[in-house]
Amino acid sequence: MYEGAVQELIDELGRLPGIGPKSAQRIAFHILEADPEDMRKLASSIVTVKDKVKFCSICGNVTEQETCTICRDSRRDPTMICVVEESKDVIAVERTRSFRGRYHVLGGAINPIAGIGPDQLRIRELLSRLSDEQISEIIIATDPNLEGEATATYLSRMLKTLGINVTRLASGLPVGGDLEYADEITLGRAFEGRRSMS
Amino acid sequence: MYEGAVQELIDELGRLPGIGPKSAQRIAFHILEADPEDMRKLASSIVTVKDKVKFCSICGNVTEQETCTICRDSRRDPTMICVVEESKDVIAVERTRSFRGRYHVLGGAINPIAGIGPDQLRIRELLSRLSDEQISEIIIATDPNLEGEATATYLSRMLKTLGINVTRLASGLPVGGDLEYADEITLGRAFEGRRSMS
Incomplete structure (x- = not known):
């Protein structure tokens, strides 16, 4: 456990999705050592996004x-x-x-x-x-x-x-993929959805 | 590309260590949908850590x-x-x-x-x-x-x-590890540093 503010930041970061305790610690120390101006920008981006960004009244997409x-x-x-x-x-x-x-x-x-x-x-x-x-x-x-x-x-x-x-949308083999690595459901879908070649 | 504030936040998050574009996007949307109070706390933790945390004048460890x-x-x-x-x-x-x-x-x-x-x-x-x-x-x-x-x-x-x-500090096999998976340098060190058993 760290002293006060560092530990608090690690805890807050650790609540974000996909950030485990190790990443939270690494990011916290990065923040500690980074340019204060950049970090103030990051903090204000978080606040701004909450203040400004809404959801489109027609389609529900994000918008300002x-x-x-x-x-x-x-x-x-x-x-x-x-x-x-x-x-x-x-x-x-x-x-x-x-x-x-x-x-x-x-x-x-x-x-x-x-x-x-x-x-x-x-x-x-x-x-x-x-x-x-x-x-x-x-x-x-x-x-x-x-x-x-x-x-x-x-x-x-x-x-x-x-x-x-x-x-x-069509299901099937991803382009650039290998047939042998495709899972059976994907490969099954690719068969079902087969198209005649021109 | 998203509109203004969302993209800005994704860019800022993407500059943190270990956060790629996909994670930055996921975190940004989490922030968008999260409780505003929690996100204000996260933002203020970032600012607080920069303001409060210093390095110990004796040992260089973090301290307030x-x-x-x-x-x-x-x-x-x-x-x-x-x-x-x-x-x-x-x-x-x-x-x-x-x-x-x-x-x-x-x-x-x-x-x-x-x-x-x-x-x-x-x-x-x-x-x-x-x-x-x-x-x-x-x-x-x-x-x-x-x-x-x-x-x-x-x-x-x-x-x-x-x-x-x-x-x-001693180098050697990590406790709980498997000898067969140890890399050759670690295993070599473990031999060099071998100790007589009591």
Whole structure:
């Protein structure tokens, strides 16, 4: 145990996700020895982000205004909505440059063990968009894991009863990967989703 | 790229040691969604540590006063000094409860590639302690790697010319480890340092 302020900082850092006691200690000593001005900037970034950043009133993505840059961008196709779990996923899809529609951020995935059901996600907001906006396709891009699949199934059943065209991102072998290292579920999906070659 | 404040926070976090872009993003979103009061505490811990924490004027360990708790503790043996690289190492040795003397924190190890020579370490301060204090033994507890060994060799040569009893922590097999997984240098050291059994 260290004296007062150092130990307090180590404790606070240790509560952040993915930071164990050793990392917390290393980061605390880095902070101790770093330029005071840089560290004041880090501290104020933390406070600023809490003060300034909100969630887009349309799609739930992070923004500093009432709506996010993507929802405000008139060049984006307003008839397509890509449904993702988190704002991080918006960035991931944006990087691909394969999608020019808009997003809907659920704020997580259905996970009964963690007590997250459909009501804890921004599904009601998605439904109200469907009645307000003219939507031709909803692409479900939740994570390809248990929770993400459950959420995708739940959404697609609900949306299909409303007569909406719902698609899901393809599962299969990751590009650049090795077939022999693929797990059996991924490889099974790759077979199911096989396409005829042109 | 995110909008303003979020990206700024990700950038600031990414500059901390051992935090890559993915972790920085995860932590930033955790901060966004966490309790504002907790995050204000984290930010103020960072500022407080920079304001309050100093280095002990005797041994160089972290402290919030002029000297550290160990140097102020009259029950500690003042004739033994354990020389370590960093304050973290003081904590590690303290945890063993095998040492009841005092410390000297060098602030690093000799590393010519990084431009750290003896003058960049608190060696001058160690020498002045030797003339002021009555020292019977100096235990060198620098890291058992290239830089730590170089520093140990440098110190022991210098201190021996002053007629001081200098020792080095034993190298050998880690307790609880498997002999077959020990690297050859460690195993070699374990042979060199073998002791007769009682």
